[in-house]
Amino acid sequence: LSKIEQHALPATSGTRLGNLYCDPLITSAGHRISGRQRWTPTPVQLQILERIFDQGNGTPSKQKIKDITFELSQHGQISETNVYNWFQNRRARSKRKQQGGGAMNNVESEVETEVESPNEKKTKPEDLQSSHMPTSRAEEGNSNPAGSFDQLSFYAMSNPRMGQLIEKMEEPTSYHPYLHTENYDMTS
Amino acid sequence: LSKIEQHALPATSGTRLGNLYCDPLITSAGHRISGRQRWTPTPVQLQILERIFDQGNGTPSKQKIKDITFELSQHGQISETNVYNWFQNRRARSKRKQQGGGAMNNVESEVETEVESPNEKKTKPEDLQSSHMPTSRAEEGNSNPAGSFDQLSFYAMSNPRMGQLIEKMEEPTSYHPYLHTENYDMTS
DNA sequence: GCAAATTAATGATTTATTCAAG
DNA sequence: CTTGAATAAATCATTAATTTGC
Numbered sequence: 001l002s003k004i005e006q007h008a009l010p011a012t013s014g015t016r017l018g019n020l021y022c023d024p025l026i027t028s029a030g031h032r033i034s035g036r037q038r039w040t041p042t043p044v045q046l047q048i049l050e051r052i053f054d055q056g057n058g059t060p061s062k063q064k065i066k067d068i069t070f071e072l073s074q075h076g077q078i079s080e081t082n083v084y085n086w087f088q089n090r091r092a093r094s095k096r097k098q099q100g101g102g103a104m105n106n107v108e109s110e111v112e113t114e115v116e117s118p119n120e121k122k123t124k125p126e127d128l129q130s131s132h133m134p135t136s137r138a139e140e141g142n143s144n145p146a147g148s149f150d151q152l153s154f155y156a157m158s159n160p161r162m163g164q165l166i167e168k169m170e171e172p173t174s175y176h177p178y179l180h181t182e183n184y185d186m187t188s
Numbered sequence: 189l190s191k192i193e194q195h196a197l198p199a200t201s202g203t204r205l206g207n208l209y210c211d212p213l214i215t216s217a218g219h220r221i222s223g224r225q226r227w228t229p230t231p232v233q234l235q236i237l238e239r240i241f242d243q244g245n246g247t248p249s250k251q252k253i254k255d256i257t258f259e260l261s262q263h264g265q266i267s268e269t270n271v272y273n274w275f276q277n278r279r280a281r282s283k284r285k286q287q288g289g290g291a292m293n294n295v296e297s298e299v300e301t302e303v304e305s306p307n308e309k310k311t312k313p314e315d316l317q318s319s320h321m322p323t324s325r326a327e328e329g330n331s332n333p334a335g336s337f338d339q340l341s342f343y344a345m346s347n348p349r350m351g352q353l354i355e356k357m358e359e360p361t362s363y364h365p366y367l368h369t370e371n372y373d374m375t376s
Numbered sequence: 377g378c379a380a381a382t383t384a385a386t387g388a389t390t391t392a393t394t395c396a397a398g
Numbered sequence: 399c400t401t402g403a404a405t406a407a408a409t410c411a412t413t414a415a416t417t418t419g420c
Contacts, residue, residue, distance in 0.1 A: 038387045038412060059405095085388060092407070093386080226397055226402050273403060280392070281401080 041086070042076040049083070053090055060087060229274070230264040237271070241278055248275060 041049065052060070052068060060068060060083075069080045229237065240248070240256060248256060248271075257268045 040387080040413070082387080086386095088406080089387065096407090228398075228402080270402080274401095276391085277402065 039078060039082045041072075041078075041082075044075040045072045045078060048072060048075075049086055049090075053087065059091070227266065227270045229260075229266075229270075232263040233260045233266060236260060236263075237274055237278075241275065247279070 048071065049068075057064075065080050065083050065087075069078055069083045072078045072083065236256070236259065253268050253271050253275075257266055257271045260266045260271065
């Protein structure tokens, strides 16, 4: 449907989406890349996410997440973890918004009464993820490079082709859930 | 606060694994590795874990976990996730045991109620956490032990330009948890 | 008009609760 | 019953949006 409300857009003067602020951050020279700590969905990504969320299919779970991530990666850097977190937060936030506010007078345009799916079926993502991770079972000789990184925001931006690489990053190893496992550091 | 309402889990019971999980990994070795088993620490592993736990260094997090995992992997299949979960559960369980067990008296138990790491507070320092970059310079000596799971982002990253961009590598302190691993292969 | 300070929003991590395998 | 694993709630931390001062 065509109902794409701008959820959490509070008093925003509709700047965020309407006023496409072109590529944030990187912009111009691209030196501004000092630290991208937390992912910020681009308008397009956000739109897609919300649409999916509105479809009410519940938590995407694995494969779905991967798919979504892939799609979104076409529009900017993103990772499965980001997607997962986004859905988690989204759901929690919606729920809370509903029950918490008391008699929320949704008079203005602050509505957003989305509140999860009508079914509210806690859809357990246990469907069938046919977990077949080829996984290098090499216990001993497993010289797995294990890059362990994620969110390479900038380069992706600076190099249009980067997106492809990134995509590749998550593709190959069908490890598992999107959970945080991705961007944890191995340093120190 | 009280408990939230229990999830009314659809009690889908059974069906979950039915035949889908039939991953006949069945081992060649004869160990019961059905694919979706839950990890069971071997006595040795357990011993090590408990010893570490008793040291009271709190949650190991990151590097520590990796190290521990590596060590434990010498005694049986295991993953960082397992280790992480174990510590999580351990701590939670201890705490619960203490308070709910009976006496509410907050006596001076030397228990590990709030141990945490001596040096850092829960790895939540405001130092800086800008870990998003794949360190081009893969950790030398990164002898990835039977990692075989979780993020393996290889990413070639042979773009010299990258170095320029990555001006801030800093030290990703700690970040994430290891999440739940849906299914890892347990080929032991 | 811009930039530092402030506030609100929200991505990410931690903690608590629950489920189910052995 | 024990306890590994998964989910959801709570909390934290950081970024964007907005406000204020110059």
